[in-house]
Amino acid sequence: MSLLELSDVKVHFPVRKGILFDRVVGHVQAVDGISLSVEAGQTYGLVGESGCGKTTLGRAILRLVDITDGEVVFDGTDLAQLPEEEMRRSRRRLQMVFQDPLGSLNPRQNIESILAEGMDAHGIGDTREERRERILKVLDRVGLPDHALGRYPHEFSGGQRQRIGIARALVLEPDVIICDEPVSALDVSIQAQVINLLEELQEQLGLTYVVIAHDLAVVRHISDVIGVMYLGSLVEEAPSDDLYASPRHPYTKALMSAVPVPDPEVEDTRERILLTGDLPSPSNPPAGCRFHTRCPWRQPTRCDTERPGLTDIGGGHKVACHFVNEIASGELAPTSALAPDMLGDSESPVDDPGGDSAGDSGEGEDAASGPASGAPGSGGKAAGTNA
């Protein structure tokens, strides 16, 4: 049994309208049927674009939002059913680290009092001295000096504040830490410090992490297993290396191909899958496969009527797509003229006198890409190089 097991978790937020704000006119299906398990001592990475429900899922695990449906089983207990008082006690073992280190630290409290607060609430440490001793140990672990105790959040750099956020979780000796975008507010040169720190702590303390981030490179670096979310559900889940080596879901493929790699050789030669349109609203998600409005491989049958479930295709690699096998074998080519686009396969694109750019009105063919169609006129380019 895994340390943390989610089964069919749903979080639907009511959308209210009317003068007295009491008429529910619909629901934001922020999380809509997610099942996953997190093994003790491992890191589960959750990626996906803004608004896909990552944070809501993280908060649901801690029951900081109401769980509409489903189970969150932590160490054998279903947290979703736990009375509030017992839930409060369980929270010591499940901690959260937030994206915005400054916003989540009270500016009027010094570091000692920030860290002691949680210990107080959970009755950890009998005396002030005992608590201070423990806090100092934790500060040392996260790489902050003793004199940080008496200082205030604004006196620290962004990276140091994130260390304080991590320390605040650590003093409670949790089993699981949910890190919500732990480095995205930090400068690039500081991100690596915090990522390394998280990894060291995991090794030393046997922590289990759920890392939520939109940066796929960060998630891949730190995670054992990655789940890719799209509009409230998982579309693919796989061991980190597998996911990178062979992404199977069309959305994962597109996501990976869109992440810029700091290497001109890679950037110039890799396959780019440009998605058309924007993310649909989670209050009115598309029927059938939720990705079908943007999927370059969408088929006329099933895709827009039948919702694909997450299915194991072997080796713990799970995909939610009706046509995963046909796409993998190459039997199905992308239906949209906009799909794979080999950029700069020859010289620098600047040297190109525009021979393959068919002007900006010649791309009517992409009508096939459906209601959300209309990527930048890249159709001209793609059409020229599409095999």
Next chain:
Amino acid sequence: MSLLSVDELAVTFTAKGRKDFQAVSGVSFSVDQGEVIGLVGESGCGKSVTSLALMGLLPSKGVRVGGRAEFDGTDLFGLRKSQLRDMRGTQLAMIFQDPLSSLNPVVPIGVQVTEILSRHRGLRGEKARKEAAHLLERVGIPDPTRRLKEYPHQLSGGMRQRALIAMAVACAPRLLIADEPTTALDVTIQAQILELLRELVDQEGTALLMITHDLGVVAGLCDRVNVLYAGKAVEVAERRELFASPMHPYAHGLLGSIPRLDSPRGQPLNPIRGSINDQIAWADGCAFAPRCDHYVMECLTGTPQLTEPAAAGHGVRCVNPVRDSSDLDVPHLEAPVMDTTGSEATTRHPGGEA
């Protein structure tokens, strides 16, 4: 001759009762037609201030701008306000990071676009509306006629950024300055916008000054790159050269510290220690010294100059540059510890000690 050439740009903020603050100094580069020049660096290194200075958009009081900027032979800093305004509509255009704050929230998109068309191209009425719809279509906004009637908040982030690009290119500017145009967007939308910018450069020959903190974006888009640190360009090179052999310890360290989607897993990252600190002035030596693994005594004797120690066209502002990667394994002098809040503690306890 280059379309835009910037020579030793310097911007100093001189608020009363406060010490002068030199946000940018010693930034030089040029941009040709159809070329993409990147300005890359971390928060506060002076990217936006550089672009605002070139656009003439810095506040008129409490700022001192030095150096030269020539656009097609015209001295940008010598222009009168009205001349500059004309230039901004037709020759130079800028896109900002946050599209919502650069669009007027209470005016429909269509009106905002047609206003530009009438001001700078003399188009009115139906003609202007048609052209506006065409512009939106060109930047990939579906159903442009309907969108023109909508207000900015009704558009998604990606669409707002497209609308802003449509407005920026409405008068076919010869130079486009894009300040973090995709930072607020999701990666799949970022990919669309970058593609759009690439097309603009390829098809129209627009010159692009691309400002970003993302080295991945630079690698895929820019011809030449300026790496900024604390207001100064510390390394300037053609992009392949920069990524293949970064010579400034900061650029070198930065490339070693970012997790890459395609790098093998399980290796710890190589972080740069400490954090950027704008209280260290270049006048006293190299501003990167407290964080530098390559530090030698000469680093603190005067401001290091931009030289070309290895190859022509590859500028490095460092007295002891990285010649090859193994260079950095040799222990050098212990970097100076500056006792300023923030950087000091992390300097002593680098996160990646183990």
